[in-house]
Amino acid sequence: xxxxxxxxxxxxxxxxxxxxxxxxxxxxxxxxLETIDMSMGPQHPAMHGLLRLIxxxxxxxxxxxxxxxxxxxxxxxxxxxxxxxPAVIPLTDRLDYFANMHNEHGYVLAVExxxxxxxxxxxxxxxxxMSELMRLASHIPSIxxxxxxxxxxxxxxxxxxxxxxxxxxxxxxxxxRMMFHYIRIGGVKADLPPDIPQKIxxxxxxxxxxxxNDFVDLIQGNEIFISRTRGVGKMTQEKAVEMGLTGPPLRxxxxxxxxxxxxxxxxxxxxxxxxxxxxAGDVEASYRIRIAECLQSIRLIKQCLEKMPEGAVMGDLxxxxxxxxxxxxxxxxSPRGEFxxxxxxxxSDTPYRVHYRDPSxxxxxxxxxxxxxxxxxDIMPIMGLIDPVSGGWDK
Amino acid sequence: xxxxxxxxxxxxxxxxxxxxFGNRHGLLESExxxxxxxxxVAPGDVQAVLATAxxxxxxxxxxxxxxxxxxxxxEITYELMDLRGGRVTLKTTIEGEEPVIGxxxxxxxxxxxxxREAYDMFGVAFAGHPDLRRLxxxxxxxxxxxxxxxxxxxxxxxxxxxx
Numbered sequence: 001x002x003x004x005x006x007x008x009x010x011x012x013x014x015x016x017x018x019x020x021x022x023x024x025x026x027x028x029x030x031x032x033l034e035t036i037d038m039s040m041g042p043q044h045p046a047m048h049g050l051l052r053l054i055x056x057x058x059x060x061x062x063x064x065x066x067x068x069x070x071x072x073x074x075x076x077x078x079x080x081x082x083x084x085x086p087a088v089i090p091l092t093d094r095l096d097y098f099a100n101m102h103n104e105h106g107y108v109l110a111v112e113x114x115x116x117x118x119x120x121x122x123x124x125x126x127x128x129x130m131s132e133l134m135r136l137a138s139h140i141p142s143i144x145x146x147x148x149x150x151x152x153x154x155x156x157x158x159x160x161x162x163x164x165x166x167x168x169x170x171x172x173x174x175x176x177r178m179m180f181h182y183i184r185i186g187g188v189k190a191d192l193p194p195d196i197p198q199k200i201x202x203x204x205x206x207x208x209x210x211x212x213n214d215f216v217d218l219i220q221g222n223e224i225f226i227s228r229t230r231g232v233g234k235m236t237q238e239k240a241v242e243m244g245l246t247g248p249p250l251r252x253x254x255x256x257x258x259x260x261x262x263x264x265x266x267x268x269x270x271x272x273x274x275x276x277x278x279x280a281g282d283v284e285a286s287y288r289i290r291i292a293e294c295l296q297s298i299r300l301i302k303q304c305l306e307k308m309p310e311g312a313v314m315g316d317l318x319x320x321x322x323x324x325x326x327x328x329x330x331x332x333x334s335p336r337g338e339f340x341x342x343x344x345x346x347x348s349d350t351p352y353r354v355h356y357r358d359p360s361x362x363x364x365x366x367x368x369x370x371x372x373x374x375x376x377x378d379i380m381p382i383m384g385l386i387d388p389v390s391g392g393w394d395k
Numbered sequence: 396x397x398x399x400x401x402x403x404x405x406x407x408x409x410x411x412x413x414x415x416f417g418n419r420h421g422l423l424e425s426e427x428x429x430x431x432x433x434x435x436v437a438p439g440d441v442q443a444v445l446a447t448a449x450x451x452x453x454x455x456x457x458x459x460x461x462x463x464x465x466x467x468x469x470e471i472t473y474e475l476m477d478l479r480g481g482r483v484t485l486k487t488t489i490e491g492e493e494p495v496i497g498x499x500x501x502x503x504x505x506x507x508x509x510x511r512e513a514y515d516m517f518g519v520a521f522a523g524h525p526d527l528r529r530l531x532x533x534x535x536x537x538x539x540x541x542x543x544x545x546x547x548x549x550x551x552x553x554x555x556x557x558x
Contacts, residue, residue: 010412029430058435069530070530070531070532073531074530075541075544076541077516078541078546078548079548082548113429165484167478195518237397237398238398241398241478242505243504243505244457244458244502244503244504244505246456253397254397255478256400257402257456257478258455262478262479262480263476263480263482264480306469327472327484329474329482338458340458340459340474342459342461342472344461344463344470352463353461353463353464355459356472357458357459357462357503361508362459362505364508365469365505365507367509394531395531
């Protein structure tokens with residue numbers, strides 16, 4: 001009984017060639033071999049976080065890829081239902097732990113949608129400043145991880161050197177290196193320390209001068225890099241939109257969609273930046289997108305520092321928040337794509353339901369579609385294209 | 396082949412969507428709230444309305460699906476976006492102990508995992524789904540659906556004492 005169920009379960013996830021092979025199990029290739037099933041992860045040295053891939057291999061070609069998740073599931077949505085509104089913010093830090101500021105921002109926007117509180121302009125600037133620093137601290141290591149998966153060790157050291165310095169800035173501003181709890185409902189926790197704007201400026205100038213050398217010249221023309229990434233994970237625009245991709249995996253196919261411009265929140269309409277797209281739709285294109293987005297983030301950080309007004313950093317709010325009944329939505333462009341929060345309020349001081357739409361979760365659906373047909377070692381560069389984070393897809 | 400993105404003023408587009416849905420389907424409620432079209436339909440019409448959204452109105456992006464346990468009924472929200480900021484919130488309510496609703500995977504393939512998650516967390520079945528397995532929880536020996544209001548977390552008592 002159980003084995004029959006299992007068989008049906010597995011069969012339903014098969015791709016066409018694999019299904020055909022299963023329908024005619026006696027068919028062998030010219031050497032008399034059949035496909036083998038292999039489990040990759042959850043504890044695999046190259047895997048991004050805790051993900052298990054059930055792979056069906058024909059020689060070294062993948063015929064079927066079935067991601068299995070849930071190894072880091074904490075049921076964040078259930079925990080959030082049992083806490084007061086402000087007490088959920090530190091939990092959102094633990095979602096996508098490479099984009100903590102964006103998670104906090106998304107959640108806070110959803111609550112503010114129900115509260116109609118006015119956020120002071122200085123707080124909005126600080127939020128965007130921190131979000132863009134966070135984007136740098138996520139994109140640069142993701143380039144390093146991609147190179148690590150291809151066997152190059154140096155870029156990850158450069159990447160973590162930069163991330164370390166950004167984390168030092170975060171520590172000075174928020175008091176924590178990763179789990180910030182900095183963006184609050186109605187503003188931010190505290191104003192920037194007086195010396196920090198100058199330090200951020202100096203750091204950004206330094207990064208800009210190093211960037212070309214450390215992350216572009218070192219990687220871009222490399223023959224091994226090109227042969228391992230060009231044409232790998234290639235997908236069309238229709239496929240990308242159909243699969244619900246957002247962020248760099250969508251923009252690398254040429255679809256011009258960025259929430260910062262197309263669904264403006266905070267002070268992004270007042271700032272100048274370009275939305276980067278590429279047409280190739282493969283791993284190399286996603287690398288180019290991330291490089292160019294880092295430069296755009298540097299541009300945004302400079303504008304934030306130049307234009308930042310003086311004033312309060314916290315809006316006028318009561319001690320106990322009771323948002324009105326209804327649905328609150330918050331959306332931000334996280335480094336991986338669209339991070340959305342949907343809060344259903346029943347008028348009490350705890351949310352009735354919190355739902356997170358995490359970009360890693362949605363973007364990972366492309367594994368099922370894109371990996372079949374590739375060689376086994378190409379899986380890791382494709383994971384580098386998506387750049388998923390375990391805490392994000394598992395909630 | 397390229398994906399065509401919508402053009403024009405956001406308000407006009409939202410009005411166009413509202414009329415587009417209103418002319419083709421019987422809507423229980425329809426309004427524009429805070430820059431988004433909010434429509435409520437009967438559960439049997441969901442697939443038809445989603446097909447209209449994608450094919451006739453060109454809203455290509457399904458952002459997420461939220462299920463809310465209203466104790467006795469389930470409220471399902473489909474959040475759509477047209478890649479230029481025009482949002483459509485489609486709501487429906489299904490009743491019963493073992494709720495069933497038609498799948499959206501035929502129209503929006505990305506709904507696949509969203510529906511698997513909803514099935515895992517709430518036990519809402521999606522008729523016609525190609526691969527309806529649990530997503531996070533164990534496949535065998537676990538018949539609970541954690542996000543139901545009837546599934547109490549063990550520390551619940553402590554929180555109620557504090558409140």
